[in-house]
Amino acid sequence: MRTLETRSEFNEAIEKTYSSTFANEVAISQPGQRRQGLDETGIRYHNDMMELFEVMDDRMSDSLKVSYLKSGLKLSLKKEVSRKNPQTPSEFIKAAQEEESLDYSMAASMHNMEIQNNETKRITTTTMINSAPIHQNYRYTSYPQRQFQNDGKNYYARTTSSIKQHRPYQYQQQLRYRCNKSGRFARDCWNSKSY
Incomplete structure (x- = not known):
């Protein structure tokens, strides 16, 4: 040892x-x-x-x-x-x-390009929705003259309910776009609330 x-x-x-x-x-x-x-x-x-x-x-x-x-x-x-x-x-x-x-660095730049592309698509879609033509679909019903003179309250009620049912196109489009349901296009979403 x-x-x-x-x-x-x-x-x-x-x-x-x-x-x-x-x-x-x-x-x-x-x-x-x-x-x-x-x-x-x-x-x-x-x-x-x-x-x-x-x-x-x-x-x-x-x-x-x-x-x-x-x-x-x-x-x-x-x-x-x-x-x-x-x-x-x-x-x-x-x-x-x-x-x-x-x-x-290449992966980060590709990711940034993808984010910018998605942002551009979102802005374009929002612009297209907001710039949709405004259609006022008011329905006017012609009534016999006698009914109009005799029944003024009913005529007013029928006319205003007709206007409420047919909102402007742009207003309806915005309500549909905000539903945020997955798997749906904005045009397929409907808001059930009545304003």
């Missing part, structure tokens, strides 16, 4: 004595099986893989680390990162982050 003179020798002896061979086997197999998730950032994937490399072999070469990193990279980044041909893990993460930032 030998004497341990430094702290690092002591740490190595403890690791060798108490580390499980199964844990080492799992650590060796993980880098080959590890894949970057679709929502996982490049820096998180890189850091996780670097931890696995330390557990597996702390003296692993940079070229082998980069090979493992590239093999597990998600497809949207793999082509562009491989094109830049990184030689070290730090070059790899720099290339991956550049591509990720480009992807995120």
Whole structure:
């Protein structure tokens, strides 16, 4: 039995004595099986893989680390990162982050364009509804002259009820547009309240 003179020798002896061979086997197999998730950032994937490399072999070469990193990279980044041909893990993460930032900026600009397009469609639809021609469909009923002179109250009641039933087109269109029922067009919505 030998004497341990430094702290690092002591740490190595403890690791060798108490580390499980199964844990080492799992650590060796993980880098080959590890894949970057679709929502996982490049820096998180890189850091996780670097931890696995330390557990597996702390003296692993940079070229082998980069090979493992590239093999597990998600497809949207793999082509562009491989094109830049990184030689070290730090070059790899720099290339991956550049591509990720480009992807995120493109996705954000596409999202903004979609929002603007939807806003333009909404404004156009609202303008078309509000600028619809106003049709006043008042129904006038002709009554015999005698009835008009003798029955003034009934004539007024019949005329006003006729006007209430036939509101202007624009007013009806606005009421229909506000129903907010899913799966319906504005023209199919009717407001049941009478004003």
